[in-house]
Amino acid sequence: MNNAERDVEKDSIVRYNAKERINHWLVAITFVVLALSGLALFHPAMFWLTFVLGGGTWTRILHPFIGLVMFVCFAILALGFWRYNLIEKNDIAWLKGIREVVGNREQNLPPVGRYNGGQKLLFWIMIACMIGLLLSGIVIWRAWFSWLFPLFVIRVAVVLHALCGFLLIVGIVVHIYAAIWIKGTVGAMTRGTVSRAWARKHHPAWYRNMTDE
Numbered sequence: 001m002n003n004a005e006r007d008v009e010k011d012s013i014v015r016y017n018a019k020e021r022i023n024h025w026l027v028a029i030t031f032v033v034l035a036l037s038g039l040a041l042f043h044p045a046m047f048w049l050t051f052v053l054g055g056g057t058w059t060r061i062l063h064p065f066i067g068l069v070m071f072v073c074f075a076i077l078a079l080g081f082w083r084y085n086l087i088e089k090n091d092i093a094w095l096k097g098i099r100e101v102v103g104n105r106e107q108n109l110p111p112v113g114r115y116n117g118g119q120k121l122l123f124w125i126m127i128a129c130m131i132g133l134l135l136s137g138i139v140i141w142r143a144w145f146s147w148l149f150p151l152f153v154i155r156v157a158v159v160l161h162a163l164c165g166f167l168l169i170v171g172i173v174v175h176i177y178a179a180i181w182i183k184g185t186v187g188a189m190t191r192g193t194v195s196r197a198w199a200r201k202h203h204p205a206w207y208r209n210m211t212d213e
Contacts, residue, residue, distance in 0.1 A: 012193040013210050023077050024189055030070035031172060037063045038165050064141050071134050078127055084114045085124065090205075091117035111205040118178070122171050129171070132164035 016024070033052060037059045040049035050059040090110035094101070094117035097109045106112070115123070138145050139157035146154055179185040184198040199207040 012195055013199050013207070014192055015188040015194050016192050018192065020077070020080065021189055021192055023073055026073045027070055027077060030066055030073065031168075034063065034066055034070060035165070035169055042162060064137055067133065067137055071130055074126070074130050078123075081123070085120040087117065087120050091120055094118070095121065106202065112203045113209075114203060114206040116203070122175060125171055126168065129164040129168040132160055133168070136161035136164065
């Protein structure tokens with residue numbers, strides 16, 4: 001019995017195994033904590049959000065360490081999924097036909113594999129943002145590393161950190177909205193499986209590959 005056969009049952013298909021789901025939720029939880037604490041450090045009007053980590057002092061101490069945890073977890077996730085997110089010709093056509101997707105007319109577009117063009121684009125944007133956050137975060141991490149860099153570099157790093165953080169927050173909001181909008185998607189990351197009908201409709205090429213139909 002091959003891997004595809006083990007992942008396909010009578011009425012459902014395994015989309016994510018337990019390790020992948022646990023890792024995803026670790027990234028999600030650390031992201032929420034970092035987004036709130038990062039906003040608290042970004043502007044005085046949002047300083048009240050430091051309650052998430054127990055106040056201003058603890059926020060300044062814990063924020064970068066939690067950032068490292070998120071980066072490591074995301075790196076593991078990215079290493080496991082990058083091959084499924086290589087952008088191909090069909091993905092470009094899918095992105096150009098986004099109105100068909102919004103209008104629930106996906107049958108008019110090229111068949112989608114495990115991930116569609118939008119998911120793949122977001123995947124690479126997230127990788128770029130994660131790397132940007134890591135590098136800029138190291139530069140501004142007081143008092144561990146910031147003393148190693150001139151003031152100009154630190155200022156640039158602060159702007160880059162804020163920009164990457166903003167793009168990542170926007171990307172995750174879109175990710176969550178899309179998951180809720182397409183019924184059955186959230187279940188894939190909670191119970192690990194999707195229905196055959198869901199797979200056939202939203203990811204037909206992946207469905208055929210998994211079922212040999």
